[in-house]
Amino acid sequence: MLKIDALAASIEDKDILRGIDLAVPDGEVHAIMGPNGSGKSTLSYVLAGRDGYEVTGGTATLNGQDLLAMEPEERAAAGLFLAFQYPVELPGVNNANFLRTALNAIRRARGEAELDAVQFLKLARAEAKRLSMPEDMLKRNVNVGFSGGEKKRNEVLQMAILRPRIAILDETDSGLDIDALKIVAEGVNALRGPGFSALVITHYQRLLDHIVPDRVHVLSAGRIVRSGGPELAHELEARGYADVVAEAA
Amino acid sequence: MNLAVAPAAPSLLETRAAAFLARHEGLRARLPGDAAVRAEGAALFRAAGLPGPREEAWRYTNLRALAEIDFHEPLVAQADCAGLLARLPAIDAPRLVFVCGRFRADLSRLPDGVEVVTGAPASAADPARGRLVALNAMLAEDGAAIRVAAGVDAGTLLLASLGIAPQGHAVAFHPRHAVELGDGATLTLIEVATGTGTYLHNPVLSARVGAGATLTHLRLQDEAEGAFHLSTVQAEVAERGSYDSFALALGARLGRMEVHARLAGARAAAHLNAAQLLDGRRHADFTTVVAHDAPATASRQTVKTVLSGAARGVFQGKIEVARIAQKTDGYQMNQALLLSPDAEMDSKPQLEIYADDVKCSHGATVGELDGEQLFYLRSRGIPPDIARAMLVRAFLAEALDPIAHEAGRAALEGAIERWWQRQPA
Numbered sequence: 001m002l003k004i005d006a007l008a009a010s011i012e013d014k015d016i017l018r019g020i021d022l023a024v025p026d027g028e029v030h031a032i033m034g035p036n037g038s039g040k041s042t043l044s045y046v047l048a049g050r051d052g053y054e055v056t057g058g059t060a061t062l063n064g065q066d067l068l069a070m071e072p073e074e075r076a077a078a079g080l081f082l083a084f085q086y087p088v089e090l091p092g093v094n095n096a097n098f099l100r101t102a103l104n105a106i107r108r109a110r111g112e113a114e115l116d117a118v119q120f121l122k123l124a125r126a127e128a129k130r131l132s133m134p135e136d137m138l139k140r141n142v143n144v145g146f147s148g149g150e151k152k153r154n155e156v157l158q159m160a161i162l163r164p165r166i167a168i169l170d171e172t173d174s175g176l177d178i179d180a181l182k183i184v185a186e187g188v189n190a191l192r193g194p195g196f197s198a199l200v201i202t203h204y205q206r207l208l209d210h211i212v213p214d215r216v217h218v219l220s221a222g223r224i225v226r227s228g229g230p231e232l233a234h235e236l237e238a239r240g241y242a243d244v245v246a247e248a249a
Numbered sequence: 250m251n252l253a254v255a256p257a258a259p260s261l262l263e264t265r266a267a268a269f270l271a272r273h274e275g276l277r278a279r280l281p282g283d284a285a286v287r288a289e290g291a292a293l294f295r296a297a298g299l300p301g302p303r304e305e306a307w308r309y310t311n312l313r314a315l316a317e318i319d320f321h322e323p324l325v326a327q328a329d330c331a332g333l334l335a336r337l338p339a340i341d342a343p344r345l346v347f348v349c350g351r352f353r354a355d356l357s358r359l360p361d362g363v364e365v366v367t368g369a370p371a372s373a374a375d376p377a378r379g380r381l382v383a384l385n386a387m388l389a390e391d392g393a394a395i396r397v398a399a400g401v402d403a404g405t406l407l408l409a410s411l412g413i414a415p416q417g418h419a420v421a422f423h424p425r426h427a428v429e430l431g432d433g434a435t436l437t438l439i440e441v442a443t444g445t446g447t448y449l450h451n452p453v454l455s456a457r458v459g460a461g462a463t464l465t466h467l468r469l470q471d472e473a474e475g476a477f478h479l480s481t482v483q484a485e486v487a488e489r490g491s492y493d494s495f496a497l498a499l500g501a502r503l504g505r506m507e508v509h510a511r512l513a514g515a516r517a518a519a520h521l522n523a524a525q526l527l528d529g530r531r532h533a534d535f536t537t538v539v540a541h542d543a544p545a546t547a548s549r550q551t552v553k554t555v556l557s558g559a560a561r562g563v564f565q566g567k568i569e570v571a572r573i574a575q576k577t578d579g580y581q582m583n584q585a586l587l588l589s590p591d592a593e594m595d596s597k598p599q600l601e602i603y604a605d606d607v608k609c610s611h612g613a614t615v616g617e618l619d620g621e622q623l624f625y626l627r628s629r630g631i632p633p634d635i636a637r638a639m640l641v642r643a644f645l646a647e648a649l650d651p652i653a654h655e656a657g658r659a660a661l662e663g664a665i666e667r668w669w670q671r672q673p674a
Contacts, residue, residue, distance in 0.1 A: 048628050051620065076630035088625035092643025101639065102629035109630065141643075158629060 001025050002047075002166045002197065007058035008222075009046045016042040018222035019058065024166065029188075029198045031208055031233060034219035035241040040201045041085060043219070044170040048082040049075050062166060076102075077109035079165030083155040083172050090142035095154070098142050099124055099161055106162060127160045131187050148175035156187040167191070167198045173207035185210030205237040220245045261316035266298040268319070269421075273387045280390055282369035282425075290376040290386025300380050309563040309595040310505050310534040315477045320421035320449055323349035323413075330356065333411045336443050336471070338660030344407035349448070350422025351391045363403045363436070364396040371427035373455035374483045378509060381479050385453040389425035395438070399431030399459065405654070406436060410452065412444025412476060421449035428454065430462040432487070437465040437654050443500065447475035456484040458492050460514060466494040467657040469664055470533075472501035481507045488514025488543070495652055497661050498533045499526040499668045505534040505563075512539070512546035512574075521550045522648045526668045527560035527592075534563035541574040541607075548578075553648045554585040555641055556592035557672060567599040568609055575604050581611035586618065586644050588637075638669050 007020040016039045024030045034040050046053050047060060049072035060067045065078050090098065104114040115123065124138055131153050143151050152172050159167050169188070173181055188198060188211050200211055208216070208230065216232040217224045220241070225248035226232065236244055259267070273291050280287065299316065300307040330348060334356065337344070343360035345367070346353050352367040359365055370389035376382045397403040414420045430436055442450055450472060458464045464484070472478045478501040484492045498504050510519040525533045539548040554562035568579045585594035598611040618640050626636035645665065652658040 050624050050628075071633075072624060072627040073630050073632050076628060082628055084625070084628075088621050090622055090625070090640075090643060092646035093639055098626075098629075098639075101635065102626075102631050105632060105635065106630035162629065 002060070002062050002199065004060045005058055007046070007060055008056045009042060010054050010056055011042070011052060015056070016222055017046065020222070020224060022217065022224060024197045024199055026197055027192075027194045028214040029192065029200060029211060030215045030217060031200045031202060031213040032217050032219050033202060033205075033233065033236055035245070036203070038219045039222040040219055041170055044082055044168045044201055047168060048072060048080065073105065074109070076162070077106050081159050081162055081164030081167045083152075083159060083167060083169040085170040085172075085174065087143050087151040087155055089144045091144050093142045095140055095142050096121065096124060096138040099138075099158060102158070103161055124161060127157055130190065131157055131160070132183050133157060149177065149180035152176055152184055153180065153187075156184050160187060160191065163191075165195060165197070167196070169198060169200045171201055171203060173202055173204065181207060182210055205233040208233045218244060218248065220248070260301075261313060262299045262301055265316040266294070269384060269388065270295055272322070276388070282389065283372050286370075286372045286376065286386050290383045293376050293383035294380065294387055297380050297383065299384075306536070306565070309565070309597070310503070310532065314503060315449065318419050318447060320419050323351070323420040323422055324415070324418070330411055330413070333413070333443055333445065337407070337409050337441055338439070338469070338656070338663070340405065340407060340439060340656045340660060342405040342407050342439070344409060345393050346409045346411065347391065347424050348411045349413060349420060350410070350424040352393065360403065360406050362397075362401055363406060364398075366394040367391060370425035371455070372425060373427040373429075373457065374425070374453045374481065378483065379481055379507065381451055382453050382481050382483075385423040385425055385451050385481070388421075388423045389453070390422070392425035392427070395426070395428045395436075397430045397434040397436050400433045401431070403434065403436040405656070406438050408438055408440045410442040410444075410450060412442070412446070412448040412450050412473060414444070414446030414448040416446065419447040421451065423451045423453070426452065426454040428456045428464065430458050430464050430490075432459040432461055434459060434462045437467065437657065439657050439660070440466065440468045441471065442469070442478060443471045444473040444476055446473055448473070449477045449479070452480045454480075454482045456482065456492060458484065458486040458490040460487040461489045462487070463491045463493065465654060466492065467652065467654060467661065468494065468496040468506070469661060470496065470498040470500055470504055470506065471664055472504065474500070474502060476501045478504040478506075480505070482509065484508070484510045484519065486510065486512050486514065486517040486519060489516045490514065491518045491520075493520045494522065495520075495648070495661070496523040496535065497526075497664060498523070498535065499664060501531065501533070503532045505536060507536045509538045510540070510548070512541050512548065513543055515543045516545045517543060518547045519549075520651070521548070522651065523552045524645050524648050525554040525562050526665060527555070527562055528557045528668070528672060530559050532561045532563075534565070536563070536565040538567045539569065539579065541568070541570045541577040541579065544574055545576040546574060546578075548580070550581040551648045552583045553645050554594055555588065555644065556585065556594060557588040559589070559591040561593045561595070563595045565597045565599070566611070567601065568611075570602040570604050570607050570609065572603040575606045577604060577607040577609065579607070579609040583611075583613045584644070585615045586641065587615060588618065641669070
């Protein structure tokens, strides 16, 4: 269970998150929707532990562990995964090596046996196939020369291999055509079940037709102003953020 | 008015140069090889001395620390070399081992199909093209003359230099090698320099690459922490020939690898790639001069430097294009990664172009590890020390990946791995 209480954070003394309360129970998928500048990406970065954000109040725990006290790699080992809105290119770093190093680092931190190259490749190939990724994407440098859709699929591939307890998908739908969107959604849906939950951050309702959330939250000016079932996403799409936010205020 | 002008006290560099000259005077009658080359080297060195910081080519690399040391003759009764031999790459190939600049047949295995002559300096290098080449010419005791006949694929040959200087007995040695490839011949020469103690290793190697021949020259400078490594390569490449070199420097207190490549025949090519990994207070300098002296010649240089601690890296790369050398293609890229705020990189590209139809480009970047990349790796569970190592390796990959010789590349990667392991996390 991801539990966020009164979380407040700023960048360069500018308050972005102004008291977020949110709980994502084990096995559930929640969506966070909101207009640009509402703090969606900041929330994902603060949870993942990126530099440059100051947490000014509140708590965030994953299964009772204090996320905010951990280094980024410790959060990953604890089961947190962030699918980046803009996946980072790593020239000179082979994708398969990167994935294996990450998986084995996490397995080490959890006291599990590392996978050797053969075991790993078998796993990675199977997951890549499930995401309709050409096998040569494993041989290429991480995200270098990947199309927008390939980068997003590579994020989902990492998620599938690292098996997080909670995945935060930060606008994973942006820049995807409908086919890629379906593949990404299938990748997430395949992991759904006990032991996996997700926080899907998106601007549009489109992705939520394919990853149907248990709950939808509306973020505005650094606070969650409304929560509801999947129908809330349709209401936002129909009425626009301005109306819904104004009504909640 | 009578002004008495006292003669200026000799500088440290002058004192050291005088000591080298005195050694030459004492030894010259007994040293083997071409006396005329030796005399020419001595005359040039007597006139010019050791290079000082006011000279353009030596602005960034100061030999003062070297001049402070009193170098002696290497001891004849050598210490045990076993420890140093174990540091050589485990490559199954014939090897020529020099200890303190002297050939050691007992540690060597001569190649088949390659003519090797040792016992005297091999002297194709021009002492007029560098003070240290002149110093080498005047004091060289030994060297290997390696000759591959036309059309022969000579495989791989290891050329190793072990420097051994006992505590309190700094030594200097100046081996002088020559490599000659006949037309269409090929050879991979893997040169490794390592050692213990305080010493000056001043090797000179001349390479003549025949028409359509390819010399692959992989070099590892892994000298002792107290060592000075000042090496010069003079390569001359005939038409359609290729001199492919990669140099990795990660040892020595002060190192400078100078490579002069002359593309003498049409369509000749040179690759002068290098990586320098420097920690502590080490200083390393990679200086190249590529002379395009024939049409349609090509040169490629990718030089990567990684600096930690208070280390200092230098790259100087000069591309000269003669009037006749139309359709020249020259490329030079120099990139440095600073892992510490106290590290420093000096970079000096120079283009001298006298032909009008050429393609020459150069670029230089100096930066730190990318914070976004580091965070991306850490967000995937990778601890920061491993993440940094991955990014440093990735930075070096562009220079290392083109090395086609697998065992050679593996040896260089192994040396990089050991370097990384001695870095504090």
